[in-house]
Amino acid sequence: MQQLIFGLANGSIYALMALSIGMVSSTTGIVNFAYASVVMMGAMVSWWLMVIYQFSYIPALFVAIAVSIVLNIVIYETCVKKLGNLLDNVGWIITLFGASIILDNIARMLFGTEPQAFPYLFGGKMVTFFGANIMLHELMMITIAVVIGVAYQTIIKKTRFGRAVRAVAFRPATSELMGIKSEKIILSCFAMAGAVAAIGGVLIAPITFASYTMTYSIGLKGFAAAVLGGFGNTKGAFIGGFLLGLIEAFISIFVPAGIKDSISFVIMIIVIIFLPGGIMSAKIFNRNWSAAEKV
Amino acid sequence: MLKVENLTIAYGKTEVVHHVSFDVKKGSVVTIAGANGAGKSTILNTIVGLHRPKEGSILYKGEDIARKAPDKLVYKGIRLVPEGRQIFPEHTVEENILLGAYVEKDAKKIRDRMDEMYDRFPRLKERRKQIGGTLSGGEQQMLAIARALMTGPDLLILDEPSLGLAPIIVKDVFKLLTEIKQTGVTIMLVEQMVDNALSISDYAYVLETGNIVFSGTKDEVKNSDDIVKAYLGNV
Numbered sequence: 048m049q050q051l052i053f054g055l056a057n058g059s060i061y062a063l064m065a066l067s068i069g070m071v072s073s074t075t076g077i078v079n080f081a082y083a084s085v086v087m088m089g090a091m092v093s094w095w096l097m098v099i100y101q102f103s104y105i106p107a108l109f110v111a112i113a114v115s116i117v118l119n120i121v122i123y124e125t126c127v128k129k130l131g132n133l134l135d136n137v138g139w140i141i142t143l144f145g146a147s148i149i150l151d152n153i154a155r156m157l158f159g160t161e162p163q164a165f166p167y168l169f170g171g172k173m174v175t176f177f178g179a180n181i182m183l184h185e186l187m188m189i190t191i192a193v194v195i196g197v198a199y200q201t202i203i204k205k206t207r208f209g210r211a212v213r214a215v216a217f218r219p220a221t222s223e224l225m226g227i228k229s230e231k232i233i234l235s236c237f238a239m240a241g242a243v244a245a246i247g248g249v250l251i252a253p254i255t256f257a258s259y260t261m262t263y264s265i266g267l268k269g270f271a272a273a274v275l276g277g278f279g280n281t282k283g284a285f286i287g288g289f290l291l292g293l294i295e296a297f298i299s300i301f302v303p304a305g306i307k308d309s310i311s312f313v314i315m316i317i318v319i320i321f322l323p324g325g326i327m328s329a330k331i332f333n334r335n336w337s338a339a340e341k342v
Numbered sequence: 343m344l345k346v347e348n349l350t351i352a353y354g355k356t357e358v359v360h361h362v363s364f365d366v367k368k369g370s371v372v373t374i375a376g377a378n379g380a381g382k383s384t385i386l387n388t389i390v391g392l393h394r395p396k397e398g399s400i401l402y403k404g405e406d407i408a409r410k411a412p413d414k415l416v417y418k419g420i421r422l423v424p425e426g427r428q429i430f431p432e433h434t435v436e437e438n439i440l441l442g443a444y445v446e447k448d449a450k451k452i453r454d455r456m457d458e459m460y461d462r463f464p465r466l467k468e469r470r471k472q473i474g475g476t477l478s479g480g481e482q483q484m485l486a487i488a489r490a491l492m493t494g495p496d497l498l499i500l501d502e503p504s505l506g507l508a509p510i511i512v513k514d515v516f517k518l519l520t521e522i523k524q525t526g527v528t529i530m531l532v533e534q535m536v537d538n539a540l541s542i543s544d545y546a547y548v549l550e551t552g553n554i555v556f557s558g559t560k561d562e563v564k565n566s567d568d569i570v571k572a573y574l575g576n577v
């Protein structure tokens with residue numbers, strides 16, 4: 048039970064990170080390689096507020112969210128928008144990697160290289176849950192992730208904004224003809240992705256410790272989850288995240304901790320080879336596959 | 343209604359439309375005929391703000407709208423039904439129609455217009471929960487037109503509305519355009535073959551490689567042998 052909850056808790060963060068990647072790639076077709084640095088920045092900024100300025104957890108979280116939203120908007124404005132049409136250049140691969148390296152180094156300078164202990168929500172209170180001792184924080188991780196996931200899907204499916212997001216994802220020029228400002232929609236997606244990244248970073252930091260290396264230690268898991276769920280598929284991102292968390296938790300019972308982290312990449316490679324569209328592209332999920340568009 | 347003057351449009355350094363001028367009078371139907379690559383879509387996309395002209399002016403109700411953003415022009419009452427219809431294939435029919443009313447904030451107006459569209463297009467009503475990609479080509483064209491009518495435009499622009507449709511469906515489309523015209527909407531359309539378009543048009547222009555080479559009324563077009571050969575199949 049403990050392993051199960053631990054797996055789901057970590058998985059919920061992988062899911063949030065994959066969602067952050069998915070929000071951007073589903074509308075723009077690009078992969079925000081700098082997103083993991085935003086996750087890390089969210090964690091570091093809130094650690095700094097809590098330890099240096101005695102903020103409590105929740106206010107620190109909200110400031111971290113605000114900072115990450117701003118960071119992601121700056122990333123969009125400087126590394127993506129300036130490049131013009133994303134279909135005919137791949138400059139964003141370089142600019143976004145560059146942004147990631149810059150952010151990591153800023154974090155290292157501001158916050159030092161030592162991994163820092165990070166407080167748990169509710170002061171690390173434990174509860175008994177089906178006979179197992181579970182940290183309340185872990186249950187909160189899962190709850191918050193599920194709430195965000197459901198809220199996002201509802202917004203995307205049911206609201207005027209969500210319709211516009213899907214429209215821009217599919218046909219940005221035609222969306223403009225509807226009076227939708229495609230660029231504003233993309234900017235909002237970057238902003239939302241920043242917020243989600245920060246929440247993920249702040250929630251997982253107590254488990255991993257806060258450090259500028261989170262970009263790689265945690266960030267890459269987000270990519271693995273995104274690949275597992277299918278890039279740009281925000282529903283798949285959730286399934287991919289939870290699945291990855293669970294697989295990791297159970298495999299770590301049998302394999303030494305040192306190679307646990309490589310498991311996610313073995314899975315990622317297997318998925319890429321056999322199901323390049325992610326697990327959601329497997330046949331059993333697509334029985335009602337719709338007819339192609341007629342031109 | 344619309345007065346285009348000395349319009350020159352380029353993609354990068356390549357100029358594809360050269361010093362074009364034409365006029366669309368309020369309440370009329372104007373057709374521009376032209377072969378593949380003549381620059382028809384380029385002109386239309388520039389009018390609706392998707393592309394910026396190199397030179398020239400586009401006067402709409404007396405105001406120069408060249409270089410205005412597409413959403414501003416939707417507010418002003420200009421709507422384009424793009425080439426190839428460009429419906430949103432993964433949105434439902436109803437969502438496609440709602441996207442057409444994206445700039446409309448008044449929920450009641452949206453409902454009323456939607457009911458109006460469903461009255462006019464019962465097929466779309468039947469299929470409103472179906473995703474757009476499953477519609478036939480003709481139904482998609484109707485959807486694209488319904489979507490554009492959702493803001494009650496004054497000027498409706500259509501890029502090759504007959505493209506890829508069976509002759510009988512094309513007849514339906516043009517019958518529909520006549521009805522729309524009768525509600526006071528000014529219509530401008532472009533076509534490669536103008537048989538059907540001409541029958542509802544008041545005035546026509548012929549565009550060849552970015553230059554207007556002919557302009558005249560429906561009868562003047564029919565009296566010009568060259569034009570008939572090039573742009574009319576069977577009159």
Ligand SMILES: Nc1ncnc2c1ncn2[C@@H]1O[C@H](COP(=O)(O)OP(=O)(O)OP(=O)(O)O)[C@@H](O)[C@H]1O
Pocket residue numbers: 353358376377378379380381382383384385425534
């Ligand atoms: N995005 C673009 N970039 C560069 N050149 C373009 C672009 N779009 C169109 N062109 C060029 O501009 C010219 C006019 O194209 P346009 O699409 O306006 O023609 P058209 O009259 O609409 O043709 P069709 O009947 O085939 O739709 C063509 O030579 C085309 O190659």
Ligand SMILES: [Mg+2]
Pocket residue numbers: 382383384425501
């Ligand atoms: Mg064209």
